[in-house]
Amino acid sequence: MNLFNKLYQFFLSDYAKRRIEKTILYAALFGFFIHLILIYLSKFNIVNFHLESELFKNPISAIYTPFSFILVYEVYLLIYYLPKSFTTYITKQYEIITLIIIRKLFKDLSTLKLSSDWFNIKGDLQFTYDILASIILFYLIYQFEKQGTIKSLLPDENKSKVERFILRKKIIAVILVPIFFMMALFTLLNWTSGISFSSNNLPSFETINNLFFDEFFTVLILVDVVLLLISFFYTDKFHKIIRNSGFVVSTILIRMSFGVSGLVSTILIVVAVLFGLGIIIIHNKYEKKHLA
Numbered sequence: 091m092n093l094f095n096k097l098y099q100f101f102l103s104d105y106a107k108r109r110i111e112k113t114i115l116y117a118a119l120f121g122f123f124i125h126l127i128l129i130y131l132s133k134f135n136i137v138n139f140h141l142e143s144e145l146f147k148n149p150i151s152a153i154y155t156p157f158s159f160i161l162v163y164e165v166y167l168l169i170y171y172l173p174k175s176f177t178t179y180i181t182k183q184y185e186i187i188t189l190i191i192i193r194k195l196f197k198d199l200s201t202l203k204l205s206s207d208w209f210n211i212k213g214d215l216q217f218t219y220d221i222l223a224s225i226i227l228f229y230l231i232y233q234f235e236k237q238g239t240i241k242s243l244l245p246d247e248n249k250s251k252v253e254r255f256i257l258r259k260k261i262i263a264v265i266l267v268p269i270f271f272m273m274a275l276f277t278l279l280n281w282t283s284g285i286s287f288s289s290n291n292l293p294s295f296e297t298i299n300n301l302f303f304d305e306f307f308t309v310l311i312l313v314d315v316v317l318l319l320i321s322f323f324y325t326d327k328f329h330k331i332i333r334n335s336g337f338v339v340s341t342i343l344i345r346m347s348f349g350v351s352g353l354v355s356t357i358l359i360v361v362a363v364l365f366g367l368g369i370i371i372i373h374n375k376y377e378k379k380h381l382a
Contacts, residue, residue: 098260101267102170110166118159125152148200157193162274164189165306169266173259176317177238177370180337181231183310184363187344188227190303191220191359216352223356230363237370255324262313270306277302304348311345314338329376336369 100106130136132146168182198217318334325331343362347355 094261094264097264101264102173102260107166107170111163114159114163114166118156121155121159122152125155150200151197153196154193157189157196161186161189161193161303165270165274166267169263169270172263172266173256175238176334177234180340180366181235181238183307183341183344184227184231184234184366186303187347187359187362188224188231191224191227191356195220195224216356219353219356223360226360227363230360230367234363234367234370237367237374240374251324255320258320259317262316266309266313269309273305273309274302277305304345307341307345307348311338311341314341329373333369333373337366340366340369 126149129146129149129152164182164186168179168186171178171182195217198213198220202214202217314334315338318331318338321330321334340362343358343365347358347362350358
């Protein structure tokens with residue numbers, strides 16, 4: 091247990107959080123300027139990379155890189171809040187998928203074709219869907235977080251059971267930190283090894299945008315299922331079980347969005363967050379009814 095406490099402090103203490111936050115911020119700034127330099131080297135033909143990727147055509151698309159680092163930090167925060175608050179943990183899932191859409195918007199801004207045929211151009215139309223979805227998601231997350239701050243109105247569960255449940259969540263969180271960082275590192279190395287600047291060999295943008303996060307949400311589904319099963323040791327209340335099961339369904343819907351593209355992907359993401367919001371609203375109303 092002493093080893094576990096040391097690992098928890100090393101990975102998930104407030105000091106570790108501040109250290110990781112600062113490191114990722116510096117990496118984001120460094121990545122942003124490197125991306126800008128590559129764009130201008132290519133633009134002024136100082137160095138010919140033979141790249142036709144949309145990410146290397148416009149300086150605006152350089153914002154894509156620091157947002158990728160911000161997303162890595164959001165992944166860490168998701169794990170950080172897992173033992174502390176289950177609803178905050180779910181909120182972070184929703185924030186991550188929303189930031190993925192926002193990140194994509196910066197790339198799309200650099201390739202917009204402003205014309206009277208706006209709604210006939212596939213890229214411009216998808217930009218419209220994504221920008222509307224980001225506003226809707228922002229509002230839904232606000233409402234979800236608002237509902238999540240409502241404390242349980244029913245009598246507290248057995249204190250020892252609560253402490254055991256929190257301990258199990260801490261164990262899961264400690265295991266997840268190295269797993270996700272290794273996943274991110276492996277994904278980055280695997281992707282960069284397949285790049286060839288001399289032969290215009292770059293993965294498609296859809297592949298880049300989904301990089302790491304399709305596997306990430308697959309693992310999250312497994313984690314959510316484990317948390318659901320563990321919660322049965324903590325409570326047998328119907329509304330709690332339905333709430334936790336609903337969050338698993340919501341995560342699955344988000345994961346499914348990576349398997350499709352265009353409007354269908356955007357709709358799946360909005361439906362996933364809307365479903366999670368509906369679940370927590372009904373859960374809170376259920377508690378109020380049984381308290382009366």
